[in-house]
Amino acid sequence: MIARDKSAKYLRSVRPGLADLFASVVFASFAGLPLLLLLLRSFSKNWFWPDIFPHEFSLRSWMYIFDPASGIPAAMGVSVVIALAVAALSLAISVPAARVLALEEFSGKRFCILLLMLPVLAPPLASAMGLHAAFLKIGLTDSILGVVLVHLIPAAPYCTLMLMSSFSNFDPDLEGQARTLGASPKAVFWHVTLPAIAPGMAVAAGFAFLVSWSQYLVTLFIGGGRVLTLPMLLIAMQRGGDAAATAAIAIIFLAPTVLVLVVVARYLKPLS
Amino acid sequence: MRLNSKHLRIASNLAPMALTVGLLFAGGMLFAVLQSVGWSSVSGENHFTARHYDNFVTDAEFKDSLLITFALASVSTLLSATTGLLLALSFRRAAQRWRPVRVLAQVPLAMPHTVMALVVLEFLSPSGILARVLSGVGVIHGSEGFPVLTNDRLGIGIIVAYVLKEAPFVALMVVAVLLRIGDDYDAVARTLGASRWNRLAHVTLPLVAPALVSSSLVVFAFISGAYEVPFLLGRQYPAMLPVVAQHKFMDVDLAVRPDAIAIGVIIAITTAIFVVGYMRLARALSTTERPLIF
Numbered sequence: 151m152i153a154r155d156k157s158a159k160y161l162r163s164v165r166p167g168l169a170d171l172f173a174s175v176v177f178a179s180f181a182g183l184p185l186l187l188l189l190l191r192s193f194s195k196n197w198f199w200p201d202i203f204p205h206e207f208s209l210r211s212w213m214y215i216f217d218p219a220s221g222i223p224a225a226m227g228v229s230v231v232i233a234l235a236v237a238a239l240s241l242a243i244s245v246p247a248a249r250v251l252a253l254e255e256f257s258g259k260r261f262c263i264l265l266l267m268l269p270v271l272a273p274p275l276a277s278a279m280g281l282h283a284a285f286l287k288i289g290l291t292d293s294i295l296g297v298v299l300v301h302l303i304p305a306a307p308y309c310t311l312m313l314m315s316s317f318s319n320f321d322p323d324l325e326g327q328a329r330t331l332g333a334s335p336k337a338v339f340w341h342v343t344l345p346a347i348a349p350g351m352a353v354a355a356g357f358a359f360l361v362s363w364s365q366y367l368v369t370l371f372i373g374g375g376r377v378l379t380l381p382m383l384l385i386a387m388q389r390g391g392d393a394a395a396t397a398a399i400a401i402i403f404l405a406p407t408v409l410v411l412v413v414v415a416r417y418l419k420p421l422s
Numbered sequence: 423m424r425l426n427s428k429h430l431r432i433a434s435n436l437a438p439m440a441l442t443v444g445l446l447f448a449g450g451m452l453f454a455v456l457q458s459v460g461w462s463s464v465s466g467e468n469h470f471t472a473r474h475y476d477n478f479v480t481d482a483e484f485k486d487s488l489l490i491t492f493a494l495a496s497v498s499t500l501l502s503a504t505t506g507l508l509l510a511l512s513f514r515r516a517a518q519r520w521r522p523v524r525v526l527a528q529v530p531l532a533m534p535h536t537v538m539a540l541v542v543l544e545f546l547s548p549s550g551i552l553a554r555v556l557s558g559v560g561v562i563h564g565s566e567g568f569p570v571l572t573n574d575r576l577g578i579g580i581i582v583a584y585v586l587k588e589a590p591f592v593a594l595m596v597v598a599v600l601l602r603i604g605d606d607y608d609a610v611a612r613t614l615g616a617s618r619w620n621r622l623a624h625v626t627l628p629l630v631a632p633a634l635v636s637s638s639l640v641v642f643a644f645i646s647g648a649y650e651v652p653f654l655l656g657r658q659y660p661a662m663l664p665v666v667a668q669h670k671f672m673d674v675d676l677a678v679r680p681d682a683i684a685i686g687v688i689i690a691i692t693t694a695i696f697v698v699g700y701m702r703l704a705r706a707l708s709t710t711e712r713p714l715i716f
Contacts, residue, residue, distance in 0.1 A: 169515065169516055170515075170516040172516075173512070173513040173516035174516070176509075176513070177513070177529065177530070177590070178529070180529065180530040180586065180590055182529075184533065184537070184538070184541035187541060187544055187545070187551065188537075188540075188541065188544075191544065198549075199549045199553075199554060199565060200554050200557050200558060200565075201554065202551070202554045202555055202558055242438070243438040243439050243442055244439065246434075246435035246436070246438065246439075247435060247436050247438065247439035249435060250431070250432045250435040250436060251436075254428075254432055256428075256429070256432055260701075262436065263701075264697070264698065264701055265443055266439075266443070267697050267700070267701060268447070268694060268697055269443060269447040271640055271643050271644070271693065271696075271697045271700065272643065272647065272689075272690050272693040272694055272697060273643075273644070273646075273647025273648065273664070273689060273690070273693060274447075275647055275649075275664060275667060275686045275689055275690070276450070276451055276454045276683070276686030276687050276689065276690040277446065277447050277449075277450030277451050277454060277690075278450060279450075279454050279457075279667075279671055279682065279683045279686045280449075280450040280451055280452065280453030280454030280455070280456075280457065280683065280686075281446065281449070281450035281453060283453055283457060284449070284450075284453055299446060300446070300450075302442055302446060303442075303443075303446050303447050303450070306439065306442050306443075307439070307442075307443060310439060360532075364534045364535075364536070366536065366649060366650055367649045367650075367664070367668060370668070370672070371671065381534075381536055381650075384536060384540075385536065385650070385653070385654070388540060388543075388654065393544075396540060397540075397544075400536075400537045400540055403534060403536070403537060404532075404533065404534070404537055407532040407533065407534065408529075408532060410532070411528060411529065411532045414528075415528070
């Protein structure tokens with residue numbers, strides 16, 4: 151273990167070489183080139199064949215997507231409200247579940263984890279189509295609440311799986327020690343448990359937000375085209391043929407993803 | 423098993439999650455299966471029928487869609503796995519030494535599939551950037567000389583979008599294992615005189631195989647149920663199954679809705695099998711895996 155720490159320290163002291171720069175360029179181009187292209191497209195005007203670079207620039211598409219008359223700011227609002235609700239509910243559901251799944255041993259635990267994996271990895275297509283009939287009966291179709299509920303199917307278990315890894319680094323004996331020293335259960339939660347898992351909670355909530363933010367098909371099924379979210383307008387705009395506005399919406403659509411990624415890179419060691 | 427306070431505590435902590443997964447996921451699946459075998463919530467009639475599944479054997483459109491879904495998911499998964507493995511093997515030292523590489527490697531994972539599909543359209547469509555560059559340097563004459571790579575017969579646009587998106591995901595899962603096992607095994611094999619190729623084939627590959635296969639299963643399961651990429655980059659006919667399901671589910675003729683639901687059920691069962699396979703392999707991996715696709 152000590153030897154490993156030493157080698158890690160040694161490796162960190164090594165200055166990045168050409169190969170490392172090359173690696174960064176390769177990975178950056180996976181995301182950097184697309185982003186550059188979208189930016190160019192969103193500011194371009196009359197960028198037609200055969201121009202490789204646009205000759206004219208304009209703010210038209212950006213003005214358009216922030217113009218309330220286009221309906222796009224409203225869709226951004228709906229998307230944010232839904233994703234925030236999904237993140238908050240996912241977190242509330244996940245904290246107790248992740249805690250026992252990460253820290254306790256009990257029979258049926260692996261089965262529980264499998265039940266969490268299924269909605270995360272299997273597409274929510276079938277369950278959303280099935281729920282539609284039930285939601286229709288109780289008036290949840292075409293409503294934001296219905297969409298929030300159907301987004302919870304992949305988001306909540308995903309949030310739990312992510313929180314499990316921060317709970318598995320948490321030592322529950324700390325809570326016992328605080329209790330022995332006379333802290334109330336409430337004080338223990340606020341001053342011992344919460345600070346220890348807060349970064350993990352932020353990241354898990356962030357990803358629950360993103361899972362909801364990027365849903366398209368199930369929103370269409372349950373929202374019935376009445377609940378308009380950003381990805382729906384993105385695809386509608388692409389179909390409509392306004393390439394510059396499509397690119398501008400795509401950049402807005404990317405923003406929270408990049409934000410969450412930056413936070414994750416800052417607070418969590420990547421790959422661990 | 424005796425019910426004691428520990429069991430009660432565990433049960434009460436899991437209850438909200440169980441309620442969510444039970445009611446929404448399992449309940450939704452149950453309703454889906456029921457509707458696909460003839461139970462109708464609209465007419466209130468219910469007589470068991472398997473005819474919505476017969477389509478997969480008798481209907482030409484269903485058969486074509488099933489075939490193209492399986493083919494495109496397989497090819498995209500294989501290419502993503504190969505590219506991901508090569509990326510991981512090429513860049514593991516860089517990832518080990520320099521943190522920005524690891525952070526940058528996560529960026530493609532964050533790009534939504536819809537945006538990736540739009541970008542592929544911008545690059546590869548008949549009037550896209552690639553066609554303009556090739557025309558500019560005189561390789562092709564006019565956009566007619568450019569091969570059809572999007573909304574094409576072979577699904578090349580779909581495959582490109584998925585590989586760009588999924589290869590970095592596979593790479594990250596493999597690099598995680600490579601960094602954990604370190605250089606020791608490789609060094610021992612080298613001391614014993616193993617060639618570069620032998621070290622790769624008999625030391626490194628067996629060690630990363632569980633990560634490689636399990637991430638491939640996740641990718642395959644995802645692609646077979648994903649809608650946005652084939653909708654934007656595929657053809658009208660034959661379309662991939664999720665596109666057909668959407669089309670039939672939203673049809674004004676409610677009678678075809680059970681056909682759509684049957685497709686959803688087939689996709690769900692197929693992916694469930696893959697998820698169980700993934701779980702079995704993930705058991706062999708000691709790290710907490712984070713399947714990061716959305």
